[in-house]
Amino acid sequence: MVRAVMRDAEIPADKWFDIMHESTKKTALTVKPSSVRLNDSIDVNEYIKIVTVEHPTKIESRYVNGVVFKKDIANRRMRSKIE
Numbered sequence: 001m002v003r004a005v006m007r008d009a010e011i012p013a014d015k016w017f018d019i020m021h022e023s024t025k026k027t028a029l030t031v032k033p034s035s036v037r038l039n040d041s042i043d044v045n046e047y048i049k050i051v052t053v054e055h056p057t058k059i060e061s062r063y064v065n066g067v068v069f070k071k072d073i074a075n076r077r078m079r080s081k082i083e
Helices: 002-008 013-030
Strands: none
Touching: 002 013
Protein backbone atom coordinates (compact mmCIF):
# COMPACT_ATOMS: atom_id res chain seq x y z
CA MET A 1 0.00 0.00 0.00
CA VAL A 2 2.87 2.36 0.81
CA ARG A 3 4.44 1.68 -2.58
CA ALA A 4 1.14 2.39 -4.36
CA VAL A 5 0.68 5.73 -2.56
CA MET A 6 4.28 6.69 -3.26
CA ARG A 7 3.85 5.79 -6.93
CA ASP A 8 0.65 7.90 -7.15
CA ALA A 9 2.43 10.83 -5.48
CA GLU A 10 5.48 10.34 -7.72
CA ILE A 11 7.81 9.85 -4.76
CA PRO A 12 10.93 7.84 -5.70
CA ALA A 13 10.55 4.54 -3.82
CA ASP A 14 14.23 3.64 -4.09
CA LYS A 15 15.13 6.66 -1.96
CA TRP A 16 12.16 7.00 0.41
CA PHE A 17 10.48 3.61 0.85
CA ASP A 18 12.31 2.58 4.04
CA ILE A 19 11.56 5.87 5.80
CA MET A 20 7.94 6.03 4.59
CA HIS A 21 7.33 2.39 5.54
CA GLU A 22 8.75 2.85 9.04
CA SER A 23 6.77 6.07 9.60
CA THR A 24 3.60 4.39 8.37
CA LYS A 25 4.07 1.48 10.78
CA LYS A 26 4.68 3.83 13.72
CA THR A 27 1.59 5.85 12.79
CA ALA A 28 -0.58 2.74 12.62
CA LEU A 29 0.65 1.62 16.05
CA THR A 30 0.40 5.05 17.69
CA VAL A 31 -2.71 6.75 16.32
CA LYS A 32 -5.83 5.18 17.78
CA PRO A 33 -9.02 7.02 16.79
CA SER A 34 -11.92 6.82 19.22
CA SER A 35 -14.61 4.25 18.84
CA VAL A 36 -17.00 4.40 15.91
CA ARG A 37 -19.76 4.14 18.53
CA LEU A 38 -18.82 7.69 19.55
CA ASN A 39 -19.41 8.89 15.97
CA ASP A 40 -15.69 9.57 15.54
CA SER A 41 -14.04 9.01 12.20
CA ILE A 42 -11.48 6.24 11.89
CA ASP A 43 -9.65 8.14 9.14
CA VAL A 44 -6.15 8.77 10.56
CA ASN A 45 -5.70 11.80 8.29
CA GLU A 46 -7.68 13.77 10.87
CA TYR A 47 -5.10 12.84 13.51
CA ILE A 48 -1.78 13.21 11.69
CA LYS A 49 0.13 16.03 10.06
CA ILE A 50 3.01 15.60 7.67
CA VAL A 51 5.50 18.45 7.70
CA THR A 52 8.34 18.87 5.25
CA VAL A 53 11.53 20.44 6.55
CA GLU A 54 14.38 20.70 4.09
CA HIS A 55 17.53 18.90 5.15
CA PRO A 56 20.47 17.71 3.07
CA THR A 57 20.15 14.07 4.19
CA LYS A 58 17.04 11.89 4.26
CA ILE A 59 18.30 10.10 7.37
CA GLU A 60 17.01 13.07 9.40
CA SER A 61 13.43 12.22 8.38
CA ARG A 62 11.49 10.72 11.26
CA TYR A 63 8.16 10.16 12.91
CA VAL A 64 7.45 12.47 15.85
CA ASN A 65 4.66 11.67 18.29
CA GLY A 66 3.09 14.65 20.00
CA VAL A 67 0.48 17.36 19.97
CA VAL A 68 0.39 20.22 17.49
CA PHE A 69 -0.90 23.68 18.38
CA LYS A 70 -1.60 26.44 15.95
CA LYS A 71 0.04 29.72 16.76
CA ASP A 72 -2.99 31.77 15.70
CA ILE A 73 -5.62 32.80 18.20
CA ALA A 74 -9.31 32.32 17.49
CA ASN A 75 -10.33 35.84 18.43
CA ARG A 76 -8.22 38.99 18.65
CA ARG A 77 -9.56 39.67 22.17
CA MET A 78 -8.06 36.39 23.40
CA ARG A 79 -4.78 36.41 25.27
CA SER A 80 -1.84 35.67 23.03
CA LYS A 81 0.62 34.92 25.85
CA ILE A 82 0.21 32.65 28.83
CA GLU A 83 2.88 32.38 31.49
